[in-house]
Amino acid sequence: MIKMKLQDVHAFFGKNEVLKGINLDIYDKAVTAIIGPSGCGKTTLLRCLNRMHELDKNASVKGKILLDNEDIFKMDLYKVRRKVGMVFQRPNPFPFMSIQDNVLAGFLMSGKRLSKKQKEEICEKNLIRVALWEETKDRLKDLPTNLSGGQQQRLCIARALANDPEIILMDEPTSALDPISTAKIEELIVNLKNEIVIVIVTHNMQQAARISDFTSFMYLGSLIEYGVTEQIFKVPKEKLTEDYITGRFG
Numbered sequence: 001m002i003k004m005k006l007q008d009v010h011a012f013f014g015k016n017e018v019l020k021g022i023n024l025d026i027y028d029k030a031v032t033a034i035i036g037p038s039g040c041g042k043t044t045l046l047r048c049l050n051r052m053h054e055l056d057k058n059a060s061v062k063g064k065i066l067l068d069n070e071d072i073f074k075m076d077l078y079k080v081r082r083k084v085g086m087v088f089q090r091p092n093p094f095p096f097m098s099i100q101d102n103v104l105a106g107f108l109m110s111g112k113r114l115s116k117k118q119k120e121e122i123c124e125k126n127l128i129r130v131a132l133w134e135e136t137k138d139r140l141k142d143l144p145t146n147l148s149g150g151q152q153q154r155l156c157i158a159r160a161l162a163n164d165p166e167i168i169l170m171d172e173p174t175s176a177l178d179p180i181s182t183a184k185i186e187e188l189i190v191n192l193k194n195e196i197v198i199v200i201v202t203h204n205m206q207q208a209a210r211i212s213d214f215t216s217f218m219y220l221g222s223l224i225e226y227g228v229t230e231q232i233f234k235v236p237k238e239k240l241t242e243d244y245i246t247g248r249f250g
């Protein structure tokens with residue numbers, strides 16, 4: 001089933017067109033990877049999917065992005081952001097909030113009142129989902145600053161999950177992490193895909209091959225090739241894709 005559908009999406013910074021008519025179907029219960037050389041527009045594409053691109057005052061978008069057949073540009077912005085969460089490259093837990101409050105940050109910021117029991121339940125459930133519960137259950141009131149980078153990133157994923165999004169966008173979520181933390185996040189992504197749609201930007205082609213079901217290869221603002229990950233990596237149809245995945249450029 002198609003969860004998100006992009007139709008002729010163009011994105012600009014001022015007059016600079018950085019996405020040049022992207023058509024892309026993002027499937028439910030799947031991990032979709034976006035790969036391509038630096039500056040090709042991967043992050044911009046990701047940021048269009050939850051309307052973060054518009055935050056830049058110089059930026060604009062044209063085209064259609066449908067979420068469950070609803071045009072996200074006609075939806076309430078708060079609803080879009082609630083349905084489409086985001087995890088960034090560098091773990092960015094709120095440094096002055098406890099581990100528990102970090103998980104609950106979405107609720108705290110929206111002003112929603114929760115009982116102590118509800119808070120504890122939401123916190124436990126989401127820390128379990130990211131395999132961080134055992135490591136943090138005795139220090140939920142501590143600040144997150146003493147957690148390792150990998151733990152902080154899992155906390156950020158728990159924070160995104162706690163809002164019950166339908167899609168999570170991940171912008172190079174492991175590029176600042178060591179190999180063991182990276183492996184844990186990859187395992188987590190694969191486990192989560194049965195409940196949530198994941199779109200991940202990665203520079204690491206082995207990572208895309210390991211964890212994604214679909215891969216889109218971008219070049220200079222265009223989507224060159226999109227398909228099942230195994231096909232893209234084993235028998236790419238486009239020469240540009242082949243050159244990129246075999247390391248001839250990028």
Ligand SMILES: Nc1ncnc2c1ncn2[C@@H]1O[C@H](COP(=O)(O)OP(=O)(O)OP(=O)(O)O)[C@@H](O)[C@H]1O
Nearest residue numbers: 013018036037038039040041042043044045056058
């Ligand atoms: N805030 C901005 N203002 C102006 N131009 C920008 C801005 N952010 C990105 N760009 C430009 O838009 C183009 C696409 O950038 P984007 O960050 O989407 O590429 P990317 O593929 O994610 O790159 P990388 O892999 O290096 O992160 C680039 O030419 C970049 O210089």
